[in-house]
Amino acid sequence: MLDLKLIRTETDFVKEKLATRGVDASEIDALLQLDQDRRDLIVKSETMKAQRNQVSDEISQLKRNKEDASAKITEMKQVATDIKAMDETLTALTEKVRDAQSRLPNIPNDNVPVGLTEDGSVELRKWGDVPSFDFEPKAHWEIGETLGILDFERGAKVSGSRFLYYVGQGARLERAVYNFFLDENEKAGFKEILPPYMVNSESMFGTGQFPKFKEDVYSLKEADETLIPTAEVPLVNYYRDDVIDTEKLPVRFTALSPAFRSEAGSAGRDTRGLIRLHQFNKVEMVKFTKPEQSWDELEHMTNHAEDLLKKLGLAHHVITLTTGDMSFTAAMTHDLEVWFPQQDRYREISSCSNCTDFQARRAHIQYRDENGKLQYVHTLNGSGLAVGRTVAAILENYQNADGTVTIPEALRPYMGGQETIVKEN
Structure with a gap:
């Protein structure tokens, strides 16, 4: 606010x-x-x-x-x-x-490119060579269905559209991805948290989802509870109405959680595959900092998320979003977009944002400065990373002509040394 x-x-x-x-x-x-x-x-x-x-x-x-x-x-x-x-x-x-x-959004940083749409986003850097194939690359959902590791049909039968089952090696790959992310985040100084998956309205207000974006979430009709759209909500609200000990700053949290989103307004967009689901796993990163630390911490967070993609060998680029394209709470956002061969384009896999004191004012999160005066902290958040989209990127970028998928070396220890995903029996 x-x-x-x-x-x-x-x-x-x-x-x-x-x-x-x-x-x-x-x-x-x-x-x-x-x-x-x-x-x-x-x-x-x-x-x-x-x-x-x-x-x-x-x-x-x-x-x-x-x-x-x-x-x-x-x-x-x-x-x-x-x-x-x-x-x-x-x-x-x-x-x-x-x-x-x-209902007023955060004030954008002076270095954010001005634009009311996504057009005008600035590419900061690019990493990796996009893969070339001597065959026509398939979409990740086709690869997953053929291998028997993704079951969208039964997901739709049981829960509706935009739901799925991960099966066998698919479930194991998903688990390998998020365990890899959590371990890497811990090495980078993030403390792991296992948060609640339902929060009250005050928590949703604190991080900026309420009152403006109530249509984007799943709320329980008979209770003041909402299924979290991201672990950012319970992580930021961990310190709601608190004064954080100055010596602890910056505080860095990470959490694996499901994310539940109604995808209001997304009719017709990404109706197939893992890109836009009503329920998906995400490893989140959240930071609480002094104001003078927050911009450096944004770059550190972005670089760390980028390192995860590098270790997985996934070609990507980093862009700074326009004023009109970044989230309601952000003062600046760097998006990481990973290459999808079948779509022949980059797709978002992480957003790293500095929310300055915007969320801290709403959630009343403070610290004492060197003069003992109460000040609002700055909060930052970033995906580290969206797990389903990472699985999709792996399936597309590591697919082979015979229909198998090579497992990135960084994930093999998490899959018992397995090197290739083959068709399920």
Whole structure:
């Protein structure tokens, strides 16, 4: 959430920066008007409460003097009624201010390329040679179905579209991938967490999914619980309403969890395969840092995610997303996109973002600076990596003419030394 004081004092700056994210200036004006109404009402309320105190003193004086206080008592009752009505209005106004404030996205860093669509993203670097085949490469879902390791048909029968079963060597490959990621993340200084897979609305608000993106998640109708769309939510909220010991910063967490997404608005997109599912596994990375550390930590996080792809031998590039394409909470996002031979293009496999103090303000996560003053931490998050998409990339990039798939060397220790995936019996 943006600092309301910043919006008040640097209105033109905020309007200019948020315009690059598609926010109309009228939204900011409406927020400021609500805020002004609230502040004016606070003044009136305080004035009336001072009046109530004065009338109370006058009533007490009249009673001490054995004089008639009925008129003052009547006046007091009216003042009390007016104060109650005013406080109710103030509560409603405060909620409206908070709601309007919470719907504004983060301010983009000055180095983020400006654009309201994905067009204009800047390529930072590229690694690896895209594989060449002496046969027509197949799509990962076709490879998986032929080998008998991915079963989309039964997944759809049991759960619906965009669900699947991993079978045999497919399940083992998925497990090898996420165990490899977790081990590598631990070596890089991330502490492993096994988080809850359901969170309450306050947690979803803290990381920025609520109130604006409720249609994108699965919420339980009879309880204040939502299936997590990413482990970022329980990891960031681990410190909600806390003051982190300064000596601990930066704190680095990693977690394997399922991610549940309704994929609202994605009709017709990636309807086959592992790219866009309602349920998938992801290894997440989250960091809590001092403000002066966060930009270096973003680069470290991105480089680490990139190293995972290098160790798997998967050609990829790193891009910086435009102002309009990055997530609601991000001030800057680097996407890692891995090569998919059958599609003849790069596809996203990780997003690494610096959210600055945006989530920390919503979740109220602070630390004490060198002067002992409470400050908001900066939070960062990144996929390290999306497991299903990594499996898909391995199947496509390591496919062989005979239909088998070579297992990347880095994963073989996790698969008992197995070197090739062959057709299931």
